[in-house]
Each structure stands twice: as C-alpha cells, then as structure tokens.
Amino acid sequence: MTSLAIRVAVLLALLASYWGVYQHGRSVERAEAATATAKRDSGDRLAEIIGERGARQEEQRRAQAQEEARAHAQEQRTTADAGAAGADAAGQRLRDEAGKLAATVSCPGADTAAVARGQAATRAAMVLSDLLTRADARAGELAKAYDRARIAGQLCEASYNALIN
Template sequence: MTSWAIRVAVLLALLASYWGVYQHGRSVERAEAATATAKRDSGDRLAEIIGERGARQEEQRRAQAQEEARAHAHEERTTADTGAAGADAAGQRLRDEAGKLAATVSCPGTDSAALARGQAATRAAMVLSDLLARADARAGELAKAYDQARIAGQLCERSYNALIN
C-alpha cells in the first residue's frame, strides 16, 4: 500500500474512533438524563402522594368539625324546643288562670249600678285576658324564631371557623 492510502486508512480509523467515543458519550449522557428524570419523577410522585394525603386529612378534619357543629346545633335546637314547650305550658296555665279570674270578676247583687260596673269589669277583664293570651303567644313565636336564628347563626359560624382553621 502506498503512504497515501495508509494515511487515509489511519485518518478513517481515527475518525471512526472519535465517532465511537462521541456515540458512547451520548449514550452515557442519555442514561444519566434518564436516571435524573426518573429520580425527579419519583420525587414528584412522592410529593403528590404526600400532598394528596395531607389534603385528604384536611378534608376529613373539616368534615368532622362540620359534623360536630351540626350535632351541637341539633342539641341546642332540642334544648330550645324543650324550653319552648315548657314556656308554652306555663303560658297556657297563665291564660287559663286569667280567663278564670276574668270570669269571676262580676259582682252579683241587686243594685243595677253595681251590676253594670261588674259587667264592665268582666268585659275589661276578658279583654285584658285575651290581650295577655295574644301577647304571650306572640312572645312565644318570637322567642322560637330568635332561638332558631341564633342556633343557625352559630352553626354557620362554627362551620366557617372549621373551614378556615
């Protein structure tokens, strides 16, 4: 072979070795990049799982707090209803006594002036008894509405606080 052919063969061998080294470097770089990507992806997945677990725990805490607030409101409504029933019974007794008192106010007698005064007093006592009955019934309605609004407001406040805390 001629020296020129040897030089070309050496040059080709040199180029082939450089090409082989270049390809090896690329494959090593790809493997390192794939390893880094796998590590990053597994770290991302781990962070996602931890985040999901934390979010699930927070959601469960909130749901439990809201359920406790609902249970507390139910207890308060039960207590308020019991108190209202007791107040209604006491009010009914008061109205009954007022009606009895109004019925007994009349003044029996032979004097027509005393009889007229007795009838006027009976009518006045009946009007006052009716007014007392209406006022007591309305006060009961207002108390019941107030209790319901108060309990609903407290439930709303507790639910809100459970969400933001």
C-alpha cells in the same frame, strides 16, 4: 501509494474512534438524563402523594368539625324546643288562670250601679285576658324564631371556623 493508503487508513481509524467516543458520550448523556428524569418524576410523584394525603386529612378534619357543629346545633335545637314547650305550658296555665279570673269578676247584687260596674269589669278582664293570650302566643313565636335563628347563626359560624382554622 502504500504510505497514502496507510495514512487514509489511520485517518479513517482515527475518525472511527472519534465517532465511537462521540456515540458513547451521547449514550452516557442519554442514560444520565433518563436517570435524572426518573428521579425527578419519582420526587414529583412522592410530593403529589404526600400533598394528597395532607389534603385528604384536612378535608376529613373539616368534615368532622362540621359534623360536630351540626350535632351541637341539634342539641341546642332540642334544648330550645324543650324550653319552648315548657314556656308554652306555663303560658297556657297563665291564660287559663286569666280566663278564670275574667269569668269570676262579675259582681252580683241588688245595686244596679254595682252590677253595671261588675259587667264593665268583666268585659275589661276578658279583653285583658284575650290581650294576654295573644301577647303570650306572639312572644312564644318570636322566642322560637329567635332560638332557631341564633342556633343557625352559631352553626354557620362554627362551620366557617372549621373551614378557616
């Protein structure tokens, strides 16, 4: 029986050595998998950080471009308002002159026909002066509305272009 016991002992030793090699292989495999996972996770995190940095820079570029567009639009509004104020002043001078002209059109004299013509001319001049006043006021309103709409459209276009480019 000793030979059988030796065979069993050798067989058990052989099985134990195979089991040890198997367990060592599993632990090496786990360590390699853990290293690969850590390396992949590190690369993913690095890519994420680089992507976030790029996105943040792009967001800042867009915000700066939009702010520049808003500042430019504000400058244009200021210029348009100054131009409108100048046009209003010129229009007021024109209306004043038209009113003075309408007031001086009358033709005093002894001839009743001439007086009647003078009164008719005065009324016509006053109507034309009033018409000029209304037309000039409306033209000023339309010009201001056009300037505001044009500037707003340009601001919108510049903001859009800042987002797209």
